Amino acid sequence: MYKSIFLLLLSICIWQPDFAQKNQPAASVRLQNLSIPKDSHYIMQEDGKPFFWLGDTAWELFHWLTFEEAEFYLQNRASKGFNVIQSVALAEFDGLTQPDQQGQLPLINNDPTKPNELYFQHVEKVIDKANQLGLYIGLLPTWGDKFNKKWGVGPEIFTPENAKTYGAYLGKKFKNKKIIWILGGDRSPENETHIKIIEAMAAGIKEAVGDAQIISYHPMGASYSSKYFHKENWLNVNMFQSGHGEKNSKNYLMIRNDYNLFPPKPTLDGEPRYEDHPVNWKPELGYFNDFDTRQAAYWAVLSGACGHTYGCHDIWQFFNFDKNPPVSVARTNWKIAVDFPGAFQMGYLKKFIESLPWTALVPDQSVIKNENPEDAGYQVSAFSQNKDLLIAYTPYGRSLKIDLNQFSARSLTAYWFNPRDATKVKIGKIKNDKVTEFKPYAAGPETDWILVITDATKPWAK
Structure with missing residues (x-):
């Protein structure tokens, strides 16, 4: 005392100690397959060591960036200790009608059964670079407005039939990559058709990859994957979104909700309050800072999460005023925002937790x-x-x-x-x-x- x-x-x-030093990534890192031990709350590597998920939301990575820009971003995240990069194949912002930085659209005539190989060659190249740097790609096959246009651009292009075909295409193409599949895309299913679309996409992926890659689901704000899919065999890791609405939002309550479910499954906050995001989307209320990101992370991890996803408002959209207008009052160029203090501090969290028998x-x-x-x-x-x-x-x-x-x-x-x-x-x-x-x-x-x-x-x- x-x-x-x-x-x-x-x-x-x-x-x-060396917590605060930058972790310089090796030129090439061999990533291991991931699995979920029976009735556990954490993810396991092939060598029997636990895998602490430290994610970053880079939703527009494939859509907005050149390969050189993507490489810069991925090297930055690897150096800080991140190990999961959450990105979207069919992007949110005009992802079907605005070409990527290579001039390619992802689908031919917006048909999920007709993917454009030139577009997905770029996606594959970025995934390969991420894997070389020790980063798993948390790959969302599509943003949610493509099956549930509750808001956003859309259009809704998925049916249960073409969703399975599209899932199988992605699964076959990326079955040998180090990927964590994340279905949903900021949407919760609201009717039986939505459920069938998600289940069909999961079935297409699983038929191609088997148990070599794990699957999660990214719901809309204040919602849970467990609400809809907890008992589905294809769902390996639960995810919820505590969102960007309130200061001090009690994400530990959401962790507790999932932690106490049966059968036990790992869970994490896949989209908490973002650093440099206006509180409740209102700049007059201020912007979330590094403390807000730390508070969300430690509340979650010590309440039973299998890891945590950090996010920065300027980075998920890769804001650059010279190229694209700001979304929701973004205010900092992404190449500056990559070195915000919260990103470094997430690396400190991971190294601290991994130094202890956290499981x-x-x-x-x-x-x-x-x-x-x-x-x-x-x-x-x-x-x-x-x-x-x-x-x-x-x-x-x-x-x-x-x-x-x-x-x-x-x-x-x-x-x-x-x-x-x-x-x-x-x-x-x-x-x-x-x-x-x-x-x-x-x-x-x-x-x-x-x-x-x-x-x-x-x-x-x-």
Whole structure:
């Protein structure tokens, strides 16, 4: 227990490991096939190691960028530790009628059974580059307005019959690539025809790829894939979209919804509040910043997510005022926005989590004994099944009172992890015999911290 903040500042040792260093990608990386262990909440690699999904939304990647621009973007994301790039084959913004940067349209006469090979050769080239850099492509076969024009450009071109043909084409073409399939495209099915279209597209893909590639579904804002497809065998990973409407939107509640379903499946927030996006699409309310992205990420991961998807408002649309008008009051050129602080901090999150046995963690709020109002400073925690590792997140730097009696280990050690810059602040050895207060040395709005308490004998405690 701390005697005073002053004494803490005198006694702590601050060190900065290589969390904050750029991860330089190898010239070529061998990616592994991914699968879901039975009744688990995480994704597994071939070598038996867990796969922590760290995604970025690059919806217009194939449509708006030249290959050279795509390569620049992919190298940037690989260097920051991202491993999934979520992109769309039939893009949202006039994706059927406005050619890509190579002058090609994706379909002949807007017919899903007649794909334009020249267009998909470019898609394949970008996928190959991503795979070489250690990035899986989270490939959306189409944006949702092509089967459910609730808003947007459309037109609706899919039927159950041609959806299966199109899915089979993509599956055969990309079956040897490192792809995570993501159906939907910011749409939830609203009638039986929509359901049949999605199921047919999934069937076409599965017939071509078997179990070598996993499939998820990207619904519209404030909705879940699990609402429609949780018990479908083709759906391997649940996804929800907490969206861009509110500051401090409680995405941990959406994680909990999926986490408690049967049978268990991994889940994640596939489109949270974007960095540099106007709050609720209204610039007068301000723009989401790096704290908003961190808060969404740590709330989700410590509530049981299998990873997280970051997003930047300027990047998903690859905003460049000289080439395309801003969508929803975008304000920063994408080549500048790729280095916003939130993107670096997502890499810190991934490296931090992967340094610990994170798949053994279970969401557990019972160890937090202080008052914990569900406001912007709401604290979340995860406790290992063996009761030897606790990770707790305090978004506003409020003190945490932790019940150390629940630990199985006799000797404990603790530290603070700073999610802004990836530094650690040592607390030191503590006893597991009472409720103890842990107080960060700085607090206030947007001053978030992660408390780690662990068995002092474990290798990750060193």
